[in-house]
Amino acid sequence: MGCAAIAQRSMVPAMLTMPEYNVVAVASRTTEKAEKFAQQFGCEAITGYENLLARPDISAIYIPLPTGLHHTWIIQSLKAGKHVLAEKSIASDYASAEEMVALAKKNRLVLMEDFMFQYHSQHKFIFDLINKGEIGEVRVFTANFGFPPLPAGNFRYDEAMGGGALLDAAGYTVRAVHFVLGDGFTVKAANLKNDPKTGTNIYGSAFLDNGNGISAHVSFGFDHYYQGNYQIWGTRGKITADRAFTPKPDFSPLVVLEQQNQRHEYQLSPDNHFVGALREFHRTITTGTPEKHYHDVLLQSKTLDDIRRLSSM
Ligand SMILES: NC(=O)c1ccc[n+]([C@@H]2O[C@H](COP(=O)([O-])OP(=O)(O)OC[C@H]3O[C@@H](n4cnc5c(N)ncnc54)[C@H](OP(=O)(O)O)[C@@H]3O)[C@@H](O)[C@H]2O)c1
Structure with a gap:
């Protein structure tokens, strides 16, 4: 979702090397950008993020949008029944992290923050x-x-x-x-x-x-x-x-x-930690064990909130 530099440079090239993944489509706000990206990676171009979510043949969405847009599009993706791998920081604050995790739990979907360095x-x-x-x-x-x-x-x-x-x-x-x-x-x-x-x-x-x-x-x-x-x-x-x-x-x-x-x-x-993070996302979906990632998302956003709060004291 979004033709981000990190997607183009690292994440989509990693997905294309992995048998676990089939890169179906890329969505952009603009048709021209989507088409250029899709041509580079041999997938379908979609204009408008909502049209990506409407696709029944897509089971998981990778979201490398700016952090301020994560909440809106993660909630929409989870409502559409898609597993989500979102770039860091996944949430702007703890309250929005709680809301996203609660919805993921309710809909039995994986929600994972992409701190790939951990998989090196x-x-x-x-x-x-x-x-x-x-x-x-x-x-x-x-x-x-x-x-x-x-x-x-x-x-x-x-x-x-x-x-x-x-x-x-x-x-x-x-x-x-x-x-x-x-x-x-x-x-x-x-x-x-x-x-x-x-x-x-x-x-x-x-x-x-x-x-x-x-x-x-x-x-x-x-x-x-x-x-x-x-x-x-x-x-x-x-x-x-x-x-x-x-x-x-x-x-x-x-x-x-x-x-x-x-x-x-x-x-x-x-070592390729992009592949490592994608392997972990796939493993979490197939084993149905998202709890660790829910926990990490909440712990991370709580700690960042605490740093913000204490720095203003
Ligand atoms: N884990 C890592 O190692 C790593 C490394 C770099 C970045 N990141 C994270 O990945 C995310 C993207 O970073 P990036 O540097 O790759 O960003 P970027 O190249 O600026 O891409 C962000 C994408 O978001 C979409 N977008 C939608 N609304 C936007 C708006 N109002 N302003 C800007 N972009 C908008 C755009 O896609 P369309 O125009 O195609 O819709 C754009 O290509 C961030 O959350 C960042 O923290 C992670």
């Missing part, structure tokens, strides 16, 4: 190091995701379209906290900096704590030297994932393990 094999490698005791007990988690300014006019600078660094870059760092360390984290302090020109937040940071001795610090922004990493610091060592959020399918990520007087560098195999 580098994280399994890191979890294995932790489970083997290589860094001892985990004490502190740090995640950073930021990049240089985007071209003016990008929807990420438009509040009404769900713009702002909190709903974009921050989302990765918050998901990483829960993905690596689990639930139970509360936001204790946060700071968001607004761009005076556009009124959207462009950078910030937050401090979270699980009440059990582990803390997390996340930093994010649209006005930065590129960083997309996390560090896990324990009693005996430290692990750094250098390219944690955006490794391209042909990229070999670097994971560093530091211990007393030792430094191990692991150059890992490339």
Whole structure:
């Protein structure tokens, strides 16, 4: 739904390599755009998102629209009986996440937020190091995701379209906290900096704590030297994932393990996390087990809401 750059660059090419998927059609607001996209990927062009939802031969919709449009089109898709894979951030706030999850539950449909980085094999490698005791007990988690300014006019600078660094870059760092360390984290302090020109937040940071001795610090922004990493610091060592959020399918990520007087560098195999996320979406549909994704959607939007609330105190 929508000829988004992320769909064209990564998601649809990944779907076309997978036997689980049959890319039936693309819908755009404009016929010309839909036709060009459809021609590139050998599918049908549809004008108007509502006409995509009217198709009985489509069982799932991938929604890479600007965040501010997610609520409307996710609700419409779920009402039309379609499973939904929606780009991050799936919801502009917790109230809308609750409404979407409730409808998905009622209609027995999958609703999944597309944080594909979680499906890259580098994280399994890191979890294995932790489970083997290589860094001892985990004490502190740090995640950073930021990049240089985007071209003016990008929807990420438009509040009404769900713009702002909190709903974009921050989302990765918050998901990483829960993905690596689990639930139970509360936001204790946060700071968001607004761009005076556009009124959207462009950078910030937050401090979270699980009440059990582990803390997390996340930093994010649209006005930065590129960083997309996390560090896990324990009693005996430290692990750094250098390219944690955006490794391209042909990229070999670097994971560093530091211990007393030792430094191990692991150059890992490339992996396609777009395929990984799509495999998970398909698995969730076929096994009828959407609860984890409902839970993740709610936890994520609650944490982002808390960062927004605490930053204004
Ligand atoms: N998970 C990831 O790694 C990742 C990476 C990049 C982006 N994303 C997410 O994917 C989504 C799309 O990002 P993108 O950079 O790919 O966006 P984009 O290229 O700007 O595409 C967004 C699409 O939304 C449709 N649209 C409908 N109403 C719109 C409006 N008023 N303004 C702008 N677009 C409108 C347009 O499709 P039509 O004109 O064809 O209708 C447009 O092509 C966002 O939620 C973003 O956070 C995720």
